[in-house]
């Protein structure tokens with residue numbers, strides 16, 4: 001069961017923790033309807049949200065199609081009014097999303113049997129705004145970690161939901177060919193003075209820390225390699241850092 005926390009009026013964060021890994025989603029409550037930002041890893045992860053949602057209609061938004069963000073959709077008591085995602089997120093449901101589920105079901109018998117894959121049915125390319133009544137969730141494409149990544153801006157609260165577009169202690173680089181575009185996208189958000197809090201799916205929710213640290217990391221990765229990282233990284237991030245470095249080296253080699 002996820003841990004639920006109301007971090008400000010009408011904004012709940014929910015988080016599932018495994019021994020080696022944790023992931024978080026967000027529930028935004030408007031006067032008319034609500035938005036659920038990611039369904040996490042399996043249907044049980046969504047069970048606690050139904051009580052808060054009550055009878056309110058809600059959108060489900062996928063920050064991107066990686067398994068830890070969109071596998072819990074079968075867990076809602078009522079169907080969402082729409083499932084929103086980037087057009088590339090929709091495409092991935094015909095491609096790597098079912099392939100990953102099959103692979104993980106084979107690797108861990110029984111653990112993922114309850115997962116039902118439900119693709120987005122309201123898709124966009126650049127931006128989409130959801131008026132929830134008194135609060136708005138503005139969705140914007142921000143490719144980088146994956147090609148289908150989006151972020152969710154709530155102008156009334158100065159708050160940015162990042163999915164995996166930024167992350168602490170460091171972001172996961174899957175597409176080094178668009179590293180510059182990713183960095184530009186993050187820097188454009190960082191230039192907004194009205195942005196007060198950046199909430200990633202993995203890592204620190206303190207102020208703008210996740211956004212600022214991800215920008216510094218990606219700048220160092222494509223520049224002087226002078227990283228400001230914690231003295232110890234857990235296994236996942238230590239390995240990710242090495243993979244990021246190797247990918248950036250490959251890119252440099254190709255450009256020579």
Ligand SMILES: [Zn+2]
Pocket residue numbers: 023066068069164201202
């Ligand atoms: Zn993730």
